[in-house]
Structures are given as structure tokens and as C-alpha cells.
Amino acid sequence: MQTDKTVQEDLRRWLLGVLPQQESNALEERLITDTALYEELLIVEDELIDEYLAGGLTADEREAFDSYFMNSPERQEQFRIANALRFYIDESKEDVSNRQLANATPVKLADHRRAWFRMPVAAVSLAAAAVLVVALVWLAPSLRSPSSGNSLSVFLTPGGQTREGGSVQTITVPPRTEFLQLHLRLARNDFQTYRATLVNSEGNVVQTTENLRPLSEDRGPTIQLSVRAKQTPPGEYQLKLDGFAGGKFESADSYRFVITR
Amino acid sequence: MSIDPDLERQKKKWDLSEQSFESLLHWLDSDRDRAGKRYEDIRCRLIKIFSSRGCVEPDYLADETINRVARRVEEIAKTYEGDPALYFYGVANKIHLEQLKKQKPLVRLPVVPAANDFEQEYVCLERCIGYLPVDTRDLVLQYYDHEQHAKVVKRQLLAERLGIGLNALRIRAHRARLALRKCIMSCLENKQASEMKYSN
Numbered sequence: 150m151q152t153d154k155t156v157q158e159d160l161r162r163w164l165l166g167v168l169p170q171q172e173s174n175a176l177e178e179r180l181i182t183d184t185a186l187y188e189e190l191l192i193v194e195d196e197l198i199d200e201y202l203a204g205g206l207t208a209d210e211r212e213a214f215d216s217y218f219m220n221s222p223e224r225q226e227q228f229r230i231a232n233a234l235r236f237y238i239d240e241s242k243e244d245v246s247n248r249q250l251a252n253a254t255p256v257k258l259a260d261h262r263r264a265w266f267r268m269p270v271a272a273v274s275l276a277a278a279a280v281l282v283v284a285l286v287w288l289a290p291s292l293r294s295p296s297s298g299n300s301l302s303v304f305l306t307p308g309g310q311t312r313e314g315g316s317v318q319t320i321t322v323p324p325r326t327e328f329l330q331l332h333l334r335l336a337r338n339d340f341q342t343y344r345a346t347l348v349n350s351e352g353n354v355v356q357t358t359e360n361l362r363p364l365s366e367d368r369g370p371t372i373q374l375s376v377r378a379k380q381t382p383p384g385e386y387q388l389k390l391d392g393f394a395g396g397k398f399e400s401a402d403s404y405r406f407v408i409t410r
Numbered sequence: 411m412s413i414d415p416d417l418e419r420q421k422k423k424w425d426l427s428e429q430s431f432e433s434l435l436h437w438l439d440s441d442r443d444r445a446g447k448r449y450e451d452i453r454c455r456l457i458k459i460f461s462s463r464g465c466v467e468p469d470y471l472a473d474e475t476i477n478r479v480a481r482r483v484e485e486i487a488k489t490y491e492g493d494p495a496l497y498f499y500g501v502a503n504k505i506h507l508e509q510l511k512k513q514k515p516l517v518r519l520p521v522v523p524a525a526n527d528f529e530q531e532y533v534c535l536e537r538c539i540g541y542l543p544v545d546t547r548d549l550v551l552q553y554y555d556h557e558q559h560a561k562v563v564k565r566q567l568l569a570e571r572l573g574i575g576l577n578a579l580r581i582r583a584h585r586a587r588l589a590l591r592k593c594i595m596s597c598l599e600n601k602q603a604s605e606m607k608y609s610n
Contacts, residue, residue, distance in 0.1 A: 178496065192584045226595070232528045373537065
């Protein structure tokens with residue numbers, strides 16, 4: 150009987166296209182009928198990608214990975230997602246260590262990400278926009294996992310049409326909330342992509358998210374983005390939305406809100 | 411006049427009568443829900459196999475395999491003994507051979523995405539990770555921390571804290587990652603659909 154390690158090794162060789170034909174056929178027959186083995190295959194596939202990204206493959210394995218394993222759009226997508234996860238984990242750790250430093254400047258994270266993605270960067274104008282901001286805030290059960298209770302959906306609309314009488318919306322963030330899911334309603338949808346810059350009352354950039362694309366929601370086009378609740382302590386914030394066109398950013402909308410706990 | 415290959419493909423994909431499809435499901439399992447799950451499982455595995463053989467259109471070949479089985483399912487069901495999945499596998503082998511004979515194997519140049527080519531995925535990941543239950547998110551973030559020195563110790567501690575073995579932890583982490591990936595894929599599809607909508 151094959152040990153777990155042998156099975157894993159066979160799957161790995163099959164994925165890299167180096168398992169002999171006869172063994173491949175036997176393995177495929179098992180894969181199509183054996184649920185546990187199929188799950189093992191999916192795990193080994195992810196582990197192989199992670200190892201590649203960590204530089205842990207041998208030269209031969211790397212060659213087979215490049216020339217055989219990646220020969221599928223599905224795996225290329227899997228690779229991108231694995232890379233994004235790796236980057237996200239690094240960023241989370243960096244975030245934690247930054248918070249441990251007394252005078253940490255969160256802007257570094259945004260800069261780091263911006264540099265990584267090599268997106269065009271325009272100067273960020275922080276001129277205060279005299280826009281009445283409407284925010285309709287509620288916990289949206291459909292957007293949260295039933296048991297988590299840790300995402301707060303916030304709908305922000307530029308302009309003066311407010312249910313709350315036109316004042317800047319106060320967002321009360323419940324304890325244990327980890328993410329604010331911001332839904333920014335667009336007054337006009339003139340751009341294919343947008344950049345959102347969240348600025349605190351001291352003018353420091355808390356987060357910059359680029360290459361945001363409008364999504365279609367019931368009440369019109371909306372930009373969605375996630376902000377970690379821990380990045381927004383109580384205070385006043387401005388979220389500036391710039392549209393990208395003709396190789397440069399142009400001011401699109403602006404949203405203001407106050408966070409309380 | 412040339413025929414749009416996509417239309418042809420779609421037609422082939424849905425080239426199953428209601429009756430054939432029902433018979434196919436019934437052959438897979440007398441319980442309709444379980445049969446549906448089995449159908450999906452077989453399709454996913456066929457895609458993986460075609461994909462691993464370097465086939466250009468694994469989805470299409472998997473659907474073609476299913477269609478062929480479905481067309482003859484009433485006849486097959488009367489005499490075939492054993493796991494139906496193996497019958498699909500046999501048909502898949504036949505289709506693969508036909509493909510190899512029909513055309514020169516298409517060599518696609520593999521493309522390893524650039525190191526920074528994951529911005530869309532990252533945006534979706536940021537969104538999707540917020541939908542995971544806290545415990546699941548912590549599990550993903552801790553288990554897949556790739557720092558070489560910390561990894562082994564972290565996983566050991568994590569397994570101890572959860573009161574499970576390392577292999578159970580590995581499976582649990584993978585399932586969480588799979589759920590996250592599904593959410594990301596769906597987010598990416600929505601983005602593409604939305605992009606198309608706004609560009610029209």
C-alpha cells in the first residue's frame with residue numbers, strides 16, 4: 150500500500166508531467182473515482198505553486214513547472230491568486246509590525262503596494278471638496294459570513310441627497326468589526342478605472358487602492374473597496390475618488406464621514 | 411460560409427436532450443441531488459485530467475466526454491457494472507486520442523504570470539477575505555505564512571491549539587483556501603462582466 154508521502158510524490162510528478170505513462174494512467178483512474186485522492190491532488194497543486202513562489206523547487210522541477218504545469222489558464226489564475234495571498238499575508242504582517250511602532254505611518258503600506266503594482270502615480274490632491282456626503286450605513290447580512298459578524302457594509306453617496314438631512318454621516322463601528330466594505334456610489338461613471346485615497350483628518354493617507362472598476366448595483370454603478378477597521382480609528386475621514394483616463398488621474402468624487410466606536 | 415466556433419461549441423455543450431440528461435443523472439445516483447454533485451465531481455476531474463495532458467480546451471473536452479456518455483447512457487446503464495466514473499474516464503481517453511490524431515498537438519507557450527501580475531486578484535482577495543469567518547481567516551493567514559523558519563513551528567502550534575493533527579490541519583487550511591479562491595474567481599468574473607457591460 151502506498152504511503153501518504155508516496156502518493157503526494159506521485160501526484161507531484163504527475164502534475165509536473167514526469168510520471169511514467171503507465172503510472173499516470175493508474176493514477177488518473179484513481180483520481181476519477183477516489184474523492185480523498187482528488188482532494189489530495191488539489192492540495193499538492195497549491196503546495197507546488199507555493200513552493201515555486203518561495204523558490205523551493207529544484208532546477209528540474211522549476212523547468213517542468215514553467216514548461217508543463219503552467220500550461221493551463223486555470224493554473225495561471227491559481228498562480229496569480231497564490232501570489233496575491235502571499236503578498237496579502239506579508240502586508241498583514243507588515244501592518245501589525247507597523248502598528249507596534251509608536252510613530253508608524255500607514256501611508257508606507259499604500260506606497261509599497263503602489264510601487265509593487267507599478268501603476269501610474271499622479272500627485273494626490275488633498276484639496277478639501279465641499280461636497281455634502283451621504284452615507285447610508287447598515288450591516289448587510291448578505292455580504293457577511295453568517296457567523297463572522299466582522300464586516301460592516303457602508304454605502305457612501307456624493308452630493309446632498311441624504312436621508313439623514315444632508316449632514317456628514319457618522320459611522321459607528323461595532324466592536325470586533327475587522328473590515329469596512331465601502332460601496333461608493335458614483336455621481337457619474339466617466340472612467341473605466343478609479344483610484345480611491347482615504348485620508349484622515351490630519352491629511353495622512355490611510356490607504357490607496359488603485360485600478361478599481363465600477364460594479365453594477367441596483368442603484369447604479371458603484372465602486373467597492375475594503376478598508377481594515379483597525380486602519381480607521383475614531384475621527385473624520387475623506388475618501389477621494391480619482392478616475393484614470395488618458396494616462397492621468399482626474400478628480401471624480403469625494404466622500405466624507407466620521408468614524409466612532 | 412464559416413461557422414462561429416463558439417456557437418458550435420455552445421451547441422455541442424448543450425447537445426443533450428432533457429431525457430438523456432435525466433437518464434445520465436439517474437445512472438450516477440438515484441438521488442437527484444447526489445447525482446448532481448457526482449456529475450460536477452466527474453466534470454471537474456475530467457477537466458483536471460485533460461488539463462494535465464496539456465489539452466488546449468479541457469472544459470470543452472470534458473463536456474464532449476459527458477455528452478458522448480449521455481447519448482448512450484440508457485444502453486450503457488443496462489449492462490455496465492462498476493463505477494460510472496471509470497466509464498467516463500474510458501471515453502475521455504478515446505476523445506483524447508482522437509484529438510491527438512485529428513490535429514498536431516497544439517503547443518501552447520506556457521506563461522508564468524509576472525511577479526506583480528495579480529492586482530485584480532489582490533483587490534478581490536481583499537474583498538473576499540472579509541467575508542470569511544474570523545477563525546477561517548486566521549487559519550488561512552497563519553497556515554500560509556510562508557516564512558520558512560516560522561512555518562513549521564507555527565503550523566505545529568496551530569494544530570495543537572485546534573486539537574488536530576498536522577494532516578487534518580493541512581486539509582482544513584486547504585478547504586479554507588479553496589473557499590477563498592472560489593470567492594475570488596467569482597469576484598473576477600463579476601468584474602469582467604461589469605467591465606463588458608460598461609464598455610458596451
